Amino acid sequence: MEKSTDTSLYMRINEQDKAALEQLYDRYEKILFSFLYKMLEDRELAEEALQEVFIKIWRGKGVYDESKGKFTSWLFRMAQNTAIDLIRKHKKPTVPIEEAAQMSSNDAPVDQQVEWQEKKGQIETAVQRLSAEQQKMIDLFYFKGHTHETIADMCDIPLGTVKSRIRLALKKLKISLHGMQERGAYDD
Amino acid sequence: MTNMDCDRLIDYLNGTLSANEIQQFEKHMETCTECQEIVEATGELPYLADPVEPPAGMKARILSNVFEEEHEHDTPASALNPAMSPIPLRKKSSKAQQMWKPLIAAVLLASLLGNAYAFMQLSDQQAVQETAIQSVELQPTETFSGTATAAMFEEEGSVNLVVQADQLAELDAAQVYQVWLINDGKPIPAGAFSPNPNGEGASYYQLESNSDEWDTIAITLEPKTGNELPEGEVVLSSEI
Ligand SMILES: [Zn+2]
Numbered sequence: 342m343e344k345s346t347d348t349s350l351y352m353r354i355n356e357q358d359k360a361a362l363e364q365l366y367d368r369y370e371k372i373l374f375s376f377l378y379k380m381l382e383d384r385e386l387a388e389e390a391l392q393e394v395f396i397k398i399w400r401g402k403g404v405y406d407e408s409k410g411k412f413t414s415w416l417f418r419m420a421q422n423t424a425i426d427l428i429r430k431h432k433k434p435t436v437p438i439e440e441a442a443q444m445s446s447n448d449a450p451v452d453q454q455v456e457w458q459e460k461k462g463q464i465e466t467a468v469q470r471l472s473a474e475q476q477k478m479i480d481l482f483y484f485k486g487h488t489h490e491t492i493a494d495m496c497d498i499p500l501g502t503v504k505s506r507i508r509l510a511l512k513k514l515k516i517s518l519h520g521m522q523e524r525g526a527y528d529d
Numbered sequence: 530m531t532n533m534d535c536d537r538l539i540d541y542l543n544g545t546l547s548a549n550e551i552q553q554f555e556k557h558m559e560t561c562t563e564c565q566e567i568v569e570a571t572g573e574l575p576y577l578a579d580p581v582e583p584p585a586g587m588k589a590r591i592l593s594n595v596f597e598e599e600h601e602h603d604t605p606a607s608a609l610n611p612a613m614s615p616i617p618l619r620k621k622s623s624k625a626q627q628m629w630k631p632l633i634a635a636v637l638l639a640s641l642l643g644n645a646y647a648f649m650q651l652s653d654q655q656a657v658q659e660t661a662i663q664s665v666e667l668q669p670t671e672t673f674s675g676t677a678t679a680a681m682f683e684e685e686g687s688v689n690l691v692v693q694a695d696q697l698a699e700l701d702a703a704q705v706y707q708v709w710l711i712n713d714g715k716p717i718p719a720g721a722f723s724p725n726p727n728g729e730g731a732s733y734y735q736l737e738s739n740s741d742e743w744d745t746i747a748i749t750l751e752p753k754t755g756n757e758l759p760e761g762e763v764v765l766s767s768e769i
Binding site for chain 1: 535536538539542543544545555558559563565566567568569570571572573574575576577578579580581583584587588590591592594595596727
C-alpha cells in the first residue's frame with residue numbers, strides 16, 4: 342500500500358474522508374497517547390485529550406498548511422495545548438508515574454518504533470546538554486503546562502526574567518538539536 | 530532582534546494567546562527564523578515520552594465519538610420527524626456513508642449508535658429507551674497473538690454485536706475468523722471477518738435475542754466460511 346504523506350491525509354480529512362482520519366489516527370495514536378500520558382499522568386485524561394485532538398482535526402479547528410512547518414510540530418502543539426487546557430480545568434494533582442514503566446510496550450509498527458527511538462535519543466542528548474535549571478524549566482513549562490508565574494515561584498527566579506529564560510533554554514535546545522542533525526547528516 | 534512579537538513565543542507555546550493573537554504570532558513567524566526554529570525544536574519534545582500501551586478499545590471509542598459529533602449535527606432534523614424516516618433502523622444513506630471503507634468497526638459503531646439515537650427519538654411511548662452497551666475485551670489463547678474487543682447493545686428484541694480485532698495473522702484464502710455467541714456450551718454463528726493487510730478485521734451482526742441469553746463470546750479460526758458449528762480452534766474468547 343502506498344504511504345500517504347501527512348499533508349495529503351490532512352487534506353483528505355478536510356474533505357471529511359473518514360478513512361483518512363483513521364489512517365492519521367493509526368499513525369500517531371501511540372506517540373500522541375504516550376506524550377499525553379507523560380503530560381497528564383492519567384490514562385483516562387490522556388484518552389480524553391487524544392479524543393479532543395481528533396475532534397478538533399475532524400472539525401477543522403486550527404488550520405495546518407506547510408508554511409507552518411512540519412505537520413508533526415503542528416499536531417503535537419495542538420495535543421500539548423489540549424492537555425494544558427485539561428490540566429488547568431481539572432487542577433490535576435500530580436501523581437507518581439511509576440506505573441508507566443510496567444505499561445510500556447513496543448508493539449507499534451517497527452518503522453515507527455525505530456523513528457521514535459532515533460528521535461528520542463537525539464532529543465535526550467540535546468536536553469542533557471542544557472543546565473539542570475534549563476531542563477527543569479522545559480519540563481515545567483512544556484510537559485507540566487505551568488504558567489510562567491508558577492515557574493518563577495518553583496525555580497525561584499524573578500518573574501520578569503522567566504520568559505526570556507525559557508526562551509533561552511528552548512533556543513539552546515534548538516541549537517544543540519541542529520548541531521546533532523547536521524553531524525548526523527555528515528556521518529551518513 | 531528580540532522585539533515585542535518575539536516575546537509572545539512563550540505564550541504561544543503555552544496556549545495562552547487568543548485566536549487573534551495566535552494568527553498575529555504565526556504571521557510574525559513567517560519572517561522570524563528564530564521563533565520559527567524554536568517552535569520546530571519544541572515539536573521534537575514529545576519524542577521524549579516513553580512508549581505507553583493505550584487502553585483496550587480506545588481506537589473504537591475515540592473514532593466513534595469523533596464521528597458521532599457529526600451525527601449530532603446532521604441527523605436531528607430527520608430523526609425528529611417520523612415521516613421522513615419511516616424505518617427506525619435504516620438511516621437514509623448519506624454521502625458520508627458511501628465513503629466509508631468497509632471494516633472500520635468504529636465507524637460502523639458510530640452509525641449504529643446514530644441509528645439507536647434516531648430510534649429513541651421516534652419511540653415516544655418509551656421515552657427513556659435504555660440502550661445498554663456492553664463492551665468486553667476478548668482474551669487470546671496462549672498461541673494466538675491477536676486481540677479483539679466486542680461491543681454489544683440491545684434494541685427491543687434484538688442484539689447488535691460489533692467485533693473489532695487487530696494484530697491478526699494472515700489467512701489462507703478459504704479461512705475465516707468466525708464469531709460465536711455461546712449459551713451453556715451451545716454456539717451460534719454471530720458474524721465473521723478476514724483480516725485486511727494491516728491485520729485488522731471487524732464484523733457486525735444483529736440477531737433476534739436478548740443479550741442475557743449468552744454467557745460467552747468466542748472467535749475461532751475456521752477452515753471455511755458458513756460453518757454452522759465450529760470446526761476450528763478457539764483463538765479468542767471472553768465471558769459476557
Ligand atoms: Zn520572533
